[in-house]
Amino acid sequence: MxxxxxxxxxxxxxxxxxxxxxxxxxxxxxxxxxxxxxxxxxxxxxxxxxxxxxxxxxxxxxxxxxxxxxxxxxxxxxxxxxxxxxxxxxxxxxxxxxxxxxKTHNLSKAVQRSKTEAMDSYDAMSYADIKALLKTKDFKEIYSRLPLNTKLVFGEKGDFYEFLSLLVQNDYIEALLHYIDSLPRYDMELIPLIEAANNKLLEKNKAKKRQKVSK
Incomplete structure (x- = not known):
């Protein structure tokens, strides 16, 4: 005892x-x-x-x-x-x-490797194509219509972070976490995105609590 x-x-x-x-x-x-x-x-x-x-x-x-x-x-x-x-x-x-x-990690090699691998796949799509569509369409509309197994190809490191930023802005926090989790290495440029995602999650959690109280 x-x-x-x-x-x-x-x-x-x-x-x-x-x-x-x-x-x-x-x-x-x-x-x-x-x-x-x-x-x-x-x-x-x-x-x-x-x-x-x-x-x-x-x-x-x-x-x-x-x-x-x-x-x-x-x-x-x-x-x-x-x-x-x-x-x-x-x-x-x-x-x-x-x-x-x-403080020395970067995604350059990872981006180039993913580009080579994805170009060999039938379900690959260049992020440049998405950027072109953004001139006339909303990001949510574009992203929601992508096939489930679509591989996005990023020609430059900046394009990848721009895409992650769009995910945060449009409340695709789960997708953001998936992309971050799949990275072979992390870069310090993720920190501002993490802070923005954190604010989104805090707002979502507060909204859930308010709904429970109202019920």
């Missing part, structure tokens, strides 16, 4: 540390957040929530705004995604943090 009680306390302690760590991080108290998440991490080194909090608290000491932005985005995704997708989201966030730390 004593062992069971200790295990229960252990779990509660970890959760409490994570909760306090999150509060400290979001308030800009990064040293305190680091200490709290570090304690939670050593209670369970396999817990990715603690690992993410620890890394972002460390990042926040030098890059506070970026660290808070990524953590808010992380929490917003968790609130809107299925629980079964939690580990996928956590791996994506950890990769974003790694990309921020390295």
């Amino acid at each position: 004593q062992t069971i009680q200790l295990q229960s306390t252990h779990i509660m302690t970890k959760k409490l540390l994570q909760k306090k760590g999150a509060k400290a991080l979001l308030s800009g108290s990064f040293q305190s957040a680091f200490y709290l998440f570090e304690r939670a991490f050593w209670l369970d080194t396999h817990d990715l929530d603690s690992r993410i909090g620890l890394y972002l608290a460390d990042m926040g000491i030098d890059f506070g705004q970026e660290a808070v932005g990524i953590y808010e985005f992380y929490q917003s995704i968790l609130a809107s995604e299925k629980r079964s997708d939690k580990q996928r989201v956590q791996r994506m966030i950890l990769s974003l943090i790694e990309a921020f730390d390295n």
Whole structure:
């Protein structure tokens, strides 16, 4: 009986540390957040929530705004995604943090490789064609009519980020996450897109809460 009680306390302690760590991080108290998440991490080194909090608290000491932005985005995704997708989201966030730390990642090779591969596929479409259609049609109309398995080909890195920006502006947050998750490497130019997507998710979650209250 004593062992069971200790295990229960252990779990509660970890959760409490994570909760306090999150509060400290979001308030800009990064040293305190680091200490709290570090304690939670050593209670369970396999817990990715603690690992993410620890890394972002460390990042926040030098890059506070970026660290808070990524953590808010992380929490917003968790609130809107299925629980079964939690580990996928956590791996994506950890990769974003790694990309921020390295600051040297770029998508040039990935873009060129995808261009070569996609051109060999019957269901490929050049983003240049979409840009041409945007002169006379709405993005939502164009994107919603694309076949499910269509591969988009981007000739330049800037085109890819322009496309991701259009996804955010038109509330295709799930599609944005899919594209980000499929990238072999992350680039720092994703940060503004993540912040914009986070604002969209916050608005969506608030709307859901208002609907529940009205019912």
